[in-house]
Each structure stands twice: as C-alpha cells, then as structure tokens.
Amino acid sequence: MLLKRIKIFTALALVLLVSCKTEKENFVKREYNQELVNELASMVEIDQVAAGIPSGKYKELTEEEWQSFKDSVFAVTHKKAAEIFNKHGFVGFDLAGKEGSRNFWLIVQHLDFNPEFQEAVLKEMKIKVENKNANPENYAYLLDRVQLNTGKKQVYGTQVMYNWKVCQAYPKPLIDSINVNKRRKEIGMEPLEVYLNEMSKMHFEINKETFSKVNITEPKLYKIKD
Structure with missing residues (x-):
C-alpha cells in the first residue's frame, strides 16, 4: 500500500512539474509581441525577394522594372522599420524572440540608402547586445555595413x-x-x-x-x- 502511494505521489509530482514548465513556456511566449513578430516575418519575406537575385515571375522584369520594384520594397520596409524603431527601439529577444529580433536586424541591414537610420539602430542594438538581448554576430554585420556606408x-x-x-x-x-x-x-x-x-x-x-x-x-x- 505504501509503495502504491509513493508511485501515485511521484506521478502527481511529475504532472505538476510538466504543467508548471509548460505554463512557464507559454507565459514566455505570451510575453512576446506576437503582432510585431508576425509583421516582421511578413516584412522579411518580401525584403528577401528584393535583396536577392530575380527569380520566378520577377525574372520577367526588365532591369529598370526590377530596380523600381526593389526601391519600392525598401521604401516601404524603411518606413515600417522606422515606425517600429521609434516605438520600441531595437527589437530585442525579450520583445519578439530571437527570430523576430533577427528579422528586424535583417531589414535594417538592407537599408543602405539611409546609413543615418542604420547607425541610430546600431547604437541601440549595442546596448541590447551588452545586455544579452540581441545577437552579437548580427551586430558585427550591421556595424561593418554602417562603417562602409559612412566612408570608414x-x-x-x-x-x-x-x-x-x-x-x-x-x-x-x-x-x-x-x-x-x-x-x-x-x-x-x-x-x-x-x-x-x-x-x-x-x-x-x-x-x-x-x-x-x-x-x-x-x-x-x-x-x-x-
């Protein structure tokens, strides 16, 4: 009887442990700004098309049409990225998870036509990196980009x-x-x-x-x- 009670108690303890862990994981996920995560994912999807080599239907565009498409995409992503930055600063892990943070960085990385904006983001990103709230390797990529875009x-x-x-x-x-x-x-x-x-x-x-x-x-x- 005692052994049976011990087994039951152990099983209940395991259930509670798993339940608490799951609840903690869900809490962390709920802490993310999911609307922002989704927006950044959508922005990166079109950003990657514009930043890459023409493929699929885009291969049919003339060089002038392709450049016009790219300019349009980067203009829109720049506007949205600026709005996000003005509201949240650099998007860290705590706000949008590692993927969301990476997506924001990637978008800024491709905005070479506005090095002033890249540099402003870089300064905020440095603080997040120092607090282990952003990826240091991604910071290195953006730093190099800013350096070159500002003649250094x-x-x-x-x-x-x-x-x-x-x-x-x-x-x-x-x-x-x-x-x-x-x-x-x-x-x-x-x-x-x-x-x-x-x-x-x-x-x-x-x-x-x-x-x-x-x-x-x-x-x-x-x-x-x-």
Whole structure:
C-alpha cells in the first residue's frame, strides 16, 4: 500500500512539474509581441525577394522594372522599420524572440540608402547586445555595413567582394586586418578565412554556369591555419 502511494505521489509530482514548465513556456511566449513578430516575418519575406537575385515571375522584369520594384520594397520596409524603431527601439529577444529580433536586424541591414537610420539602430542594438538581448554576430554585420556606408573601414570583415577571375571572396576595406580574427573570436564568429571560403563556395554555386564558360570548375579557397 505504501509503495502504491509513493508511485501515485511521484506521478502527481511529475504532472505538476510538466504543467508548471509548460505554463512557464507559454507565459514566455505570451510575453512576446506576437503582432510585431508576425509583421516582421511578413516584412522579411518580401525584403528577401528584393535583396536577392530575380527569380520566378520577377525574372520577367526588365532591369529598370526590377530596380523600381526593389526601391519600392525598401521604401516601404524603411518606413515600417522606422515606425517600429521609434516605438520600441531595437527589437530585442525579450520583445519578439530571437527570430523576430533577427528579422528586424535583417531589414535594417538592407537599408543602405539611409546609413543615418542604420547607425541610430546600431547604437541601440549595442546596448541590447551588452545586455544579452540581441545577437552579437548580427551586430558585427550591421556595424561593418554602417562603417562602409559612412566612408570608414569595416571591423569584422563581413562585407565582401569577389575576384571573378578565380572565384574568390575577399573583404572590403578592413581596419587592422592582422587582428581581425581576434575580434571575430571575441563575439563567437569563425575565422575570416573560413567565412570567406563559404562565401566563395556560395558565389560559385550561384554563378556556376558563368564560371563554366571560362573553365573555372571550383572556387579558389584560402588556407585555414591550425
């Protein structure tokens, strides 16, 4: 009888534990601004179309029509992003979760025509990163973008160009290149050479047909130091 009571008590304790955990998880989810999360997801969906290479129905557009479409998309996302920023500041994990925070950052990342706005967001994002309420790697990408858009050299080497003759990525102007991997490591990023190799591979895959015409069968990669 005692053993039976112990089993029943243990089972009830487990149920309560799971119930409390689930309730806590639901509470965290309820704390997110779901309306904002949904809005950012919708904004990123069209932002990614405009930021990428024309595909699907967009391949039928002329170069002028495609540029007009992109300008229209970024104008709308800029207006919405500015409204969100004025109301909430940088969107941190606590407000919209990691995905929502990433989506807001990604939208701002593509607003190169307004570096002043990017810089204002960057300052607020830095505070969120220091409080572990935003992604430090994403901060690095936006910092590099702002640096270049304001005529300065980038810090982490996230922004690249390509040598089409050999299919190899290389960083845009970079400050203190000798210590770049030290800076990248401090915020959890892989060595620059690893990043550049991944970018070179992606560039090759996207433009494989073009490279095949000039007998380039693979990207040129950097040697990775041990």
